[in-house]
Amino acid sequence: MANFYTDNENLKFHLTHPLMEKIVKLKENNYAEKDLHDYAPLDHEDAIDSYDKVLEIIGEISGDIVGPNAESVDHEGPQLIDNEVVYARGTQENYDALVKAGMIGMSLPRQYGGLNFPFVPYVMSAEIVSRADAGFANIWGLQDCAETIHEFGSEEIKNEYLPRFNQGATAAMDLTEPDAGSDLQAVQLKATLDSSSGIWYLDGVKRFITNGDADISLVLARSEANTSDARGLSLFVYDRSHKAVKIRRIENKLGIKGSPTCELVFKNAPAKLIGDTKMGLIKYVMSLMNSARLGVGAQSVGIAEAAWREALKYAQEREQFGKAIIQYPAVYEMITNMKVKTDAIRSLLYETARFVDIYKAYTFAGHDRKLEQSERDEYKYYLKLADVFTPLLKLFSSEYCNQIAYDALQIHGGTGYMKDFPVERIYRDARITTIYEGTSQLQVVAAIRGVGNGAYVKAMKAYDEINVKPELQYMKSVLEKMTDQFAKTVEKVNEFDDNEYLDYHARRLVEMAGNTIMGYLLLLDANRSEVYTNSADIFIRMARAENIAKVGFINQSHPKDLGAYKQV
Amino acid sequence: MSFRIIVLAKQVPDTRNVGKDAMKADGTVNRAALPAIFNPEDLHALELALRVKDQRTDCEVIVLTMGPFRAAEIIREAMYRGADKGYLITDRKFAGSDTLATSYAISLAVKKLEPYHLVISGRQAIDGDTAQVGPQTAEKLNIPQVTYAEEIPQVTDKHIVVKRRLEQGIEIVKAPLPLAITVHSSAPACRQRVAKLLMKYKHARTITELQNEVKDYTELYNQRPYLQIDEWTVDDLNADTSMLGLSGSPTKVKKIENVVFAHKDSKVISSSDEDIDNLMKELIDSHIIG
Numbered sequence: 001m002a003n004f005y006t007d008n009e010n011l012k013f014h015l016t017h018p019l020m021e022k023i024v025k026l027k028e029n030n031y032a033e034k035d036l037h038d039y040a041p042l043d044h045e046d047a048i049d050s051y052d053k054v055l056e057i058i059g060e061i062s063g064d065i066v067g068p069n070a071e072s073v074d075h076e077g078p079q080l081i082d083n084e085v086v087y088a089r090g091t092q093e094n095y096d097a098l099v100k101a102g103m104i105g106m107s108l109p110r111q112y113g114g115l116n117f118p119f120v121p122y123v124m125s126a127e128i129v130s131r132a133d134a135g136f137a138n139i140w141g142l143q144d145c146a147e148t149i150h151e152f153g154s155e156e157i158k159n160e161y162l163p164r165f166n167q168g169a170t171a172a173m174d175l176t177e178p179d180a181g182s183d184l185q186a187v188q189l190k191a192t193l194d195s196s197s198g199i200w201y202l203d204g205v206k207r208f209i210t211n212g213d214a215d216i217s218l219v220l221a222r223s224e225a226n227t228s229d230a231r232g233l234s235l236f237v238y239d240r241s242h243k244a245v246k247i248r249r250i251e252n253k254l255g256i257k258g259s260p261t262c263e264l265v266f267k268n269a270p271a272k273l274i275g276d277t278k279m280g281l282i283k284y285v286m287s288l289m290n291s292a293r294l295g296v297g298a299q300s301v302g303i304a305e306a307a308w309r310e311a312l313k314y315a316q317e318r319e320q321f322g323k324a325i326i327q328y329p330a331v332y333e334m335i336t337n338m339k340v341k342t343d344a345i346r347s348l349l350y351e352t353a354r355f356v357d358i359y360k361a362y363t364f365a366g367h368d369r370k371l372e373q374s375e376r377d378e379y380k381y382y383l384k385l386a387d388v389f390t391p392l393l394k395l396f397s398s399e400y401c402n403q404i405a406y407d408a409l410q411i412h413g414g415t416g417y418m419k420d421f422p423v424e425r426i427y428r429d430a431r432i433t434t435i436y437e438g439t440s441q442l443q444v445v446a447a448i449r450g451v452g453n454g455a456y457v458k459a460m461k462a463y464d465e466i467n468v469k470p471e472l473q474y475m476k477s478v479l480e481k482m483t484d485q486f487a488k489t490v491e492k493v494n495e496f497d498d499n500e501y502l503d504y505h506a507r508r509l510v511e512m513a514g515n516t517i518m519g520y521l522l523l524l525d526a527n528r529s530e531v532y533t534n535s536a537d538i539f540i541r542m543a544r545a546e547n548i549a550k551v552g553f554i555n556q557s558h559p560k561d562l563g564a565y566k567q568v
Numbered sequence: 569m570s571f572r573i574i575v576l577a578k579q580v581p582d583t584r585n586v587g588k589d590a591m592k593a594d595g596t597v598n599r600a601a602l603p604a605i606f607n608p609e610d611l612h613a614l615e616l617a618l619r620v621k622d623q624r625t626d627c628e629v630i631v632l633t634m635g636p637f638r639a640a641e642i643i644r645e646a647m648y649r650g651a652d653k654g655y656l657i658t659d660r661k662f663a664g665s666d667t668l669a670t671s672y673a674i675s676l677a678v679k680k681l682e683p684y685h686l687v688i689s690g691r692q693a694i695d696g697d698t699a700q701v702g703p704q705t706a707e708k709l710n711i712p713q714v715t716y717a718e719e720i721p722q723v724t725d726k727h728i729v730v731k732r733r734l735e736q737g738i739e740i741v742k743a744p745l746p747l748a749i750t751v752h753s754s755a756p757a758c759r760q761r762v763a764k765l766l767m768k769y770k771h772a773r774t775i776t777e778l779q780n781e782v783k784d785y786t787e788l789y790n791q792r793p794y795l796q797i798d799e800w801t802v803d804d805l806n807a808d809t810s811m812l813g814l815s816g817s818p819t820k821v822k823k824i825e826n827v828v829f830a831h832k833d834s835k836v837i838s839s840s841d842e843d844i845d846n847l848m849k850e851l852i853d854s855h856i857i858g
Binding site: 001039040053054057060061097100101102103 | 585759760761762763764765766767768770783788792794
């Protein structure tokens with residue numbers, strides 16, 4: 001009888017953000033399908049009401065089925081039987097319930113059986129499912145692959161594959177190889193075209209593939225012989241029914257144990273090309289990875305929410321020295337900081353999702369008609385924002401969710417270290433988020449561009465132009481100082497004109513930007529609802545102090561210091 | 569001719585989550601303090617009906633409920649899960665009906681929906697726990713009944729096989745159609761609401777609800793007949809008013825006793841053999857066990 005949507009009012013708050021009016025109108029092409037499909041929205045209000053009600057179903061399935069199954073799924077895990085991955089009992093039950101409720105292919109257009117949901121409610125669903133079971137959220141979340149097929153696949157491929165998602169097809173994205181992890185340019189799996197039949201054949205090994213035995217797999221492969229970089233890679237879609245892939249093993253992992261991570265051997269496996277050759281990594285996988293990073297953002301927020309709730313419950317119930325431990329400053333400060341950080345990354349998550357929504361909607365509109373100049377300008381504006389916000393989101397949400405899970409376990413004391421409470425699973429599950437879909441270190445590499453080209457400062461300034469209530473003005477003044485301090489520190493690092501030195505400080509600079517941006521987001525949340533005033537106040541104080549410390553460190557450093565780090 | 573299943577469902581106060589305001593001072597249920605929900609065993613009944621529909625292409629599931637205007641909510645809830653249509657029996661003249669008067673009204677409504685193959689309901693409602701309405705309706709319709717159903721392993725146009733959950737085991741019976749079935753809580757849980765059905769049917773309204781809507785959906789309602797939930801009154805059913813409401817209800821509440829468990833009623837029993845012996849004897853004497 002639990003509902004992970006209705007018991008968390010933050011979600012509805014973000015669902016009803018003012019920018020949603022624009023997003024839904026674009027996504028629904030001005031509600032053009034209302035007479036074509038009986039489940040298409042009539043207008044904005046009706047669309048939001050539909051999202052709200054569908055999220056309630058997701059919340060119920062997550063609270064009543066996925067959540068209660070999480071422990072047994074973690075213990076049981078998937079098995080490899082006769083070259084097939086067999087999910088844990090609970091995993092299968094979760095998946096079946098979500099398929100029957102129609103929650104696969106949520107963002108696909110209705111013509112392919114989808115719900116045509118924008119990213120915001122789709123990402124919200126991912127957050128809700130992740131709170132119940134982060135490992136299961138991967139299996140469910142791989143429906144992202146449908147979005148890539150939809151965006152880049154031919155009509156033939158779209159008609160063949162997309163309708164299968166809503167009927168319950170599982171998906172995988174096969175990118176990583178033993179020697180191609182963070183560096184995907186090194187992918188070796190070979191794709192050979194049989195020119196007589198027009199069919200491609202795949203040969204080689206993929207490693208660490210989540211849900212590797214899926215019905216539909218997107219495979220990154222080298223289609224251009226004698227190449228060794230990204231320009232020789234193309235993206236393919238492989239159908240499991242060909243039975244041309246051997247599953248070597250399922251990895252034994254620290255966390256997300258319900259999610260099968262496979263090593264695969266492709267042996268002359270027939271596949272179809274997505275889009276054009278040579279664009280596989282450069283264009284299609286980059287887009288796929290951006291969705292996946294948004295997905296990890298949602299997963300991280302879900303894990304943070306779960307961890308915080310476990311900690312709060314325990315701290316209220318556990319008594320020591322004659323009172324509940326939450327009454328001690330050391331504990332209530334931790335609990336509150338966990339909540340504040342969760343509010344911050346959630347705000348960043350939905351802000352990023354909104355940016356992605358708008359630029360994606362224009363992308364698809366551009367396929368059907370010529371965009372107006374003003375629309376093209378908006379497209380570019382939001383695309384740029386999505387590009388710089390996505391790595392920031394992936395970095396902060398995953399790092400915070402680990403900190404929150406760490407603190408949640410700490411609050412449980414010795415009990416938390418035992419297998420008796422969900423918090424130990426949450427702690428293990430959290431650990432992967434800073435690693436997969438690009439490590440935190442790689443997110444910094446992606447985000448530093450936004451530091452260099454002024455995109456973050458521009459975003460901060462744009463937030464600053466929004467008027468806030470007088471009682472919140474003091475926070476805005478602090479954020480203005482932080483913006484100024486950030487810009488000056490970037491200049492100071494750049495004065496040395498030394499790339500290695502910039503890389504050395506990159507994380508500090510990116511974190512300064514993130515602290516300021518999340519501060520602004522919480523301020524604007526507080527401006528819209530006083531519920532967030534406390535979180536905004538605490539976060540901005542914390543962020544200010546952190547940025548001052550970073551500036552202190554940067555100001556007393558010099559490029560010649562790097563030598564000291566090279567001695568080990 | 570389609571295979572028609574009529575699901576009898578009731579909106580009930582959620583007595584499983586009772587707070588301190590659940591009862592009024594006079595000992596009756598404080599309906600305002602409890603959320604109104606789909607009676608749990610009726611949800612199991614709906615699931616069995618939908619499973620028959622899953623197997624047949626010609627099956628139609630109709631939900632019939634009797635209650636105040638807001639009971640239309642459970643018809644929508646059924647539609648979100650796969651029911652095709654719903655009827656709400658509602659009239660002030662039904663107020664105060666006991667199980668006899670209720671089953672009379674329901675049987676008239678079911679007759680209006682002839683020809684039907686199955687009438688299926690939960691075994692009992694959590695507010696009254698009588699388990700009488702299903703069987704009484706079958707009697708009034710003059711059709712056979714199978715109670716305590718858990719599963720429907722087989723359905724043909726002529727007969728049905730039902731697995732019954734009894735206290736001491738299970739019983740598998742074959743019965744002719746049309747038939748009334750009451751469903752036990754050991755039957756499979758009802759499926760989740762389906763996203764597309766929810767979005768399709770969320771504007772389904774009775775005419776009374778439509779008139780009270782803040783936004784005017786009349787045009788949509790007229791364009792899409794599947795959004796219309798019919799209301800049936802005493803007149804629509806051609807019912808004899810003397811058999812309805814309080815006058816048609818021989819059940820009279822004689823007395824309501826408010827039992828309050830107070831601390832003084834507790835007794836501390838040690839783990840000695842003698843104390844445990846005495847406890848067992850006391851439990852046997854008072855017929856709590858044995």
